[in-house]
Amino acid sequence: MTRSMPRLLAGIPLGVLGGLTVALLALIAAAALIGAYPLTLSDIAQAVFRRLAGAPPRGQIDTVLFEVRLPRVFAAVLVGAALAAAGAAYQTLFRNPLVSPDILGVSTGAGLGAVFGIFLSLPVAGIQLAAFIMGLATVGLVYAIASVVHGREPLLVLVLAGVVVGALAGAAISLLKILADPYDQLPAIVFWLLGSLSAIRKGEVWSATPLVVAALVPLVLLRWRINVLSLGDEEAKALGVEAGRLRLFVIAAATLMTASVVAISGVIGWLGLVIPHIARMLVGPNFDRLLPTAMLLGGGYLLLVDTLARSMARIEVPIGILTAVIGAPFFLWLLARGREGWS
Amino acid sequence: MSSPILCARRLGFGYGAKRVGRDVDLEVQPGEVVCLLGPNGSGKTTLFKTILGLLPAQAGEVLVDGSPLSKLSRPELARRLAYVPQAHAAHFPFRVIDMVVMGRTAHLGLFAAPSNEDRRRAIEALSALGISDLAETEYTRISGGQRQLALIARALAQNAPAIVMDEPTASLDFGNQVIVLAEVRRLAAQGFAVLLSTHDPDHAFSISQRVALLNAGRLLAQGRPHDVLTPARLREVYGVTVTVERLSQGQTVCAPDFCVAPDGGAQKQPS
Numbered sequence: 001m002t003r004s005m006p007r008l009l010a011g012i013p014l015g016v017l018g019g020l021t022v023a024l025l026a027l028i029a030a031a032a033l034i035g036a037y038p039l040t041l042s043d044i045a046q047a048v049f050r051r052l053a054g055a056p057p058r059g060q061i062d063t064v065l066f067e068v069r070l071p072r073v074f075a076a077v078l079v080g081a082a083l084a085a086a087g088a089a090y091q092t093l094f095r096n097p098l099v100s101p102d103i104l105g106v107s108t109g110a111g112l113g114a115v116f117g118i119f120l121s122l123p124v125a126g127i128q129l130a131a132f133i134m135g136l137a138t139v140g141l142v143y144a145i146a147s148v149v150h151g152r153e154p155l156l157v158l159v160l161a162g163v164v165v166g167a168l169a170g171a172a173i174s175l176l177k178i179l180a181d182p183y184d185q186l187p188a189i190v191f192w193l194l195g196s197l198s199a200i201r202k203g204e205v206w207s208a209t210p211l212v213v214a215a216l217v218p219l220v221l222l223r224w225r226i227n228v229l230s231l232g233d234e235e236a237k238a239l240g241v242e243a244g245r246l247r248l249f250v251i252a253a254a255t256l257m258t259a260s261v262v263a264i265s266g267v268i269g270w271l272g273l274v275i276p277h278i279a280r281m282l283v284g285p286n287f288d289r290l291l292p293t294a295m296l297l298g299g300g301y302l303l304l305v306d307t308l309a310r311s312m313a314r315i316e317v318p319i320g321i322l323t324a325v326i327g328a329p330f331f332l333w334l335l336a337r338g339r340e341g342w343s
Numbered sequence: 344m345s346s347p348i349l350c351a352r353r354l355g356f357g358y359g360a361k362r363v364g365r366d367v368d369l370e371v372q373p374g375e376v377v378c379l380l381g382p383n384g385s386g387k388t389t390l391f392k393t394i395l396g397l398l399p400a401q402a403g404e405v406l407v408d409g410s411p412l413s414k415l416s417r418p419e420l421a422r423r424l425a426y427v428p429q430a431h432a433a434h435f436p437f438r439v440i441d442m443v444v445m446g447r448t449a450h451l452g453l454f455a456a457p458s459n460e461d462r463r464r465a466i467e468a469l470s471a472l473g474i475s476d477l478a479e480t481e482y483t484r485i486s487g488g489q490r491q492l493a494l495i496a497r498a499l500a501q502n503a504p505a506i507v508m509d510e511p512t513a514s515l516d517f518g519n520q521v522i523v524l525a526e527v528r529r530l531a532a533q534g535f536a537v538l539l540s541t542h543d544p545d546h547a548f549s550i551s552q553r554v555a556l557l558n559a560g561r562l563l564a565q566g567r568p569h570d571v572l573t574p575a576r577l578r579e580v581y582g583v584t585v586t587v588e589r590l591s592q593g594q595t596v597c598a599p600d601f602c603v604a605p606d607g608g609a610q611k612q613p614s
Contacts, residue, residue: 095434221454228448230435234397235428239501240421240449285435288456 013283020296024077027300031073031307037064071202076306077299078205079197079261080271082212084298087272088279088290089219089254092230093247094158097280098334100273101258103159105166109138110259111267112169112176115189119176124204124263128211132259134169139255141165195268195320197306204264211260215253223288226250230285268320270327271298277334347372348408348505348536349394349424355402356386356393356560363389364560365402371505371536376527378547379540380572381557382581387540390557391509394538395426408504421449425498427508430490430515436481439493443468443478446500461500468499472526488519495526506530508539512546524550544572544585548595556580572597 033039039061047065050058057063087100094104101107113134117127145161173193180186191199219226225246228236236243258272279294302319305326309317347370357363364386371377381387392398394405396412405412408423415423425446433442440462447461457465469475472492477485482493491511498506511527512520528550531537541547547554547568554571556563558580564571569587577585577597584600 092435097434224448224451224456225453227437227441228445231433231445234392234395235426237397237417238395238421238424238426238428239445240418242417280435285437286441 013289016282017289017292017296020293020300024296024300024303027303027307028073028077031076031303032065032069034307034311035064035069036310039065039069067202071205072197072200072306072310073303075197075200075205075208075264076303078209078212079265079268080275080302081295081299082215082257082261083268083272083302084275084279084294085216085219085291086254086258087298088276088287088294089226089250090272091276092226092285092287092290093250093254095230095232096158097277098159098273099162100270100276101254102166102269102273103162105138105142105162105169106135106255106258107262107267107269107272108166108169108173110135110255110262111193112138112172113259114192114263114266115173115176117263118185118189118192119180121185124207128207128260128263131263132256135259135262136252136255138165138169139251143251191318192266193320194318195266195323196309196316196318197265198310198316200264208260208264212257215257215260218249218253219257219291222246222250223291226287227285230287266318266320268302268323270323270331271302274327274330275301277330346409347406349507349538350406351394351403352406353403354390354393354400354405356389356398357401358389358398362401362560364557367403367557367562369394369538369555369562369565371538373504373536374531374534375553376531376537376539376551377553377555378551378568379538379555379557380542380544380547380580381540385557385580386560387557388509391507391538391540395424395507396420418449421501421503423503423505425501425503425506427491427494427498427506427511429510429513430487430494433482436483438478439469439474439480439482439485440465440478442482442493443497443500446497446502449501464502465496465500468496469493471499472496486519488515488522491515491519491523492526495523495530499530504534505536505538508537510540510542512541512543520546544568544577544587544597545595547572548597569595 032044033041037060043061044065047062050062051066057066083101090099090101090104091097110131113130113132114127117130122130142158142161142165145165146158149157177186177189180189225241228239228241229243229247229250233243275298276290276294279290279297283289283293305319305322309319309322349371351367351369354367355362355365367390369377379387379390389398393400407415407420412420443465444457444461446468447457447464451457451461466475466478469478472495474489474492474496477489477493482490485493495511508527511523515523524546527537527539551568553566554568555565556571556576563580564576572587574585574587577583585597586600587595587597589595
């Protein structure tokens with residue numbers, strides 16, 4: 001189990017990861033410049049320098065940069081990376097390149113939890129907890145239905161169960177919308193269900209980050225076993241893996257990751273389905289490469305979409321709408337390519 | 344006679360409360376191929392799942408390398424007993440080398456990824472089966488026969504003294520069947536204990552030292568192929584009339600008599 005850094009990195013396509021990292025950093029810089037209050041590179045450099053030197057913040061530039069823009073940029077990267085990582089884990093674990101937090105109903109379930117939290121006027125931590133519990137309950141229910149129904153097509157049963165449970169959660173969300181206070185809670189719920197980072201506050205980003213990191217640690221540590229689990233329970237067990245326990249553990253980690261970001265960003269669909277696919281096309285299905293690649297791609301993609309969302313038009317377009325407009329055609333393209341294209 | 348690597352004693356097996364078979368006594372010695380034959384639904388797969396510890400035994404016990412199966416953890420069992428499933432379509436395009444390296448999992452710590460040493464062993468296993476040139480190819484792009492060889496290579500990399508193979512020749516073309524059977528024979532010659540299921544009596548004649556004939560969940564007979572696979576018994580189990588003939592080259596073959604169906608009527612040819 002002793003492992004040196006070079007060995008940890010062995011076989012990882014550093015070119016792809018390096019390129020994606022550079023692209024992400026460039027995107028972050030660009031996103032920091034763009035906005036209703038234009039900033040220049042030298043503004044940012046000076047503000048960052050002031051902060052590092054411990055000097056008091058000066059004027060609007062610092063406020064815009066540190067209170068509004070950077071938290072939002074960071075939130076976009078965090079949410080995108082977390083959804084992509086969870087999607088990659090779900091797809092590998094369920095041995096199904098078509099599952100994702102959305103299709104398994106996790107997003108809608110977590111959404112129901114968060115809407116319930118808003119309905120009860122809970123603080124952000126309470127909304128996150130409600131989102132996590134409901135997200136986990138949803139994926140558990142979907143998985144239980146799929147394993148009880150002995151269909152000929154377990155894949156189809158799983159996806160259908162996700163659709164059904166997601167529809168139920170959707171009905172419960174509608175009920176809460178009707179019951180919610182129309183002036184205060186309802187707009188918050190609707191806006192939140194469309195997915196947006198426009199109302200993100202620094203504190204929310206800080207509260208979600210440790211949860212995402214805590215969920216990421218087991219995914220990184222268990223990266224090899226997650227590959228083995230993708231062969232299915234029986235083969236994984238015969239290869240010496242305690243498949244049942246490990247599977248539940250990884251599902252819990254991926255669900256925690258989804259729920260903790262859904263609680264701050266609202267429902268952002270398609271990313272968790274599409275990004276892991278692109279990552280797999282780039283570096284193959286091996287989870288130790290797939291995970292970092294998917295996270296870099298997901299973070300960059302959501303940052304790009306969010307920056308477009310807030311700068312494209314006079315009013316802000318909820319990013320859930322944009323990711324669906326981009327993701328749905330991509331999904332159709334995947335279907336059209338057929339099984340050959342599960343790479 | 345040396346001690347068996349794999350041993351089932353009065354084994355009862357089934358799903359949950361449902362009983363599929365009982366009183367199965369089976370032994371596999373090092374260097375021996377034991378073929379399990381039986382018609383569809385006779386319980387071969389359920390028996391294998393029980394021997395592999397994927398289903399709990401309903402009665403009796405399985406001993407692997409002298410230890411009761413129920414006392415072994417998954418990694419401990421996997422270091423003693425390897426499983427070669429039927430060549431399947433993978434869900435993800437892992438490279439063949441990745442697939443074979445997965446055989447090393449039981450030798451790795453919980454959080455570890457395979458080392459260069461593990462990769463070296465995987466390549467060795469691929470070379471032993473003559474498919475090292477496929478190492479970098481995607482498992483989804485190779486033929487069924489090559490997949491079966493890759494899965495056998497994975498079992499070799501697992502480095503367990505006993506190997507269980509579930510119908511390794513099913514869905515392979517004639518040439519690939521022969522290649523896979525030849526590899527199974529070589530494994531036994533190297534000292535592995537191999538238990539495999541097949542539908543073809545000819546395969547049992549050509550590679551196994553012993554045959555176990557399973558019918559309706561019970562072992563009908565067990566012993567040398569020529570003693571077990573008699574026309575009378577094959578007729579009893581499969582309901583068809585066959586001729587068992589030794590060829591001049593020394594092989595034994597089993598040929599169905601198409602014209603003479605058991606009830607005297609014409610046998611329907613499968614379309």
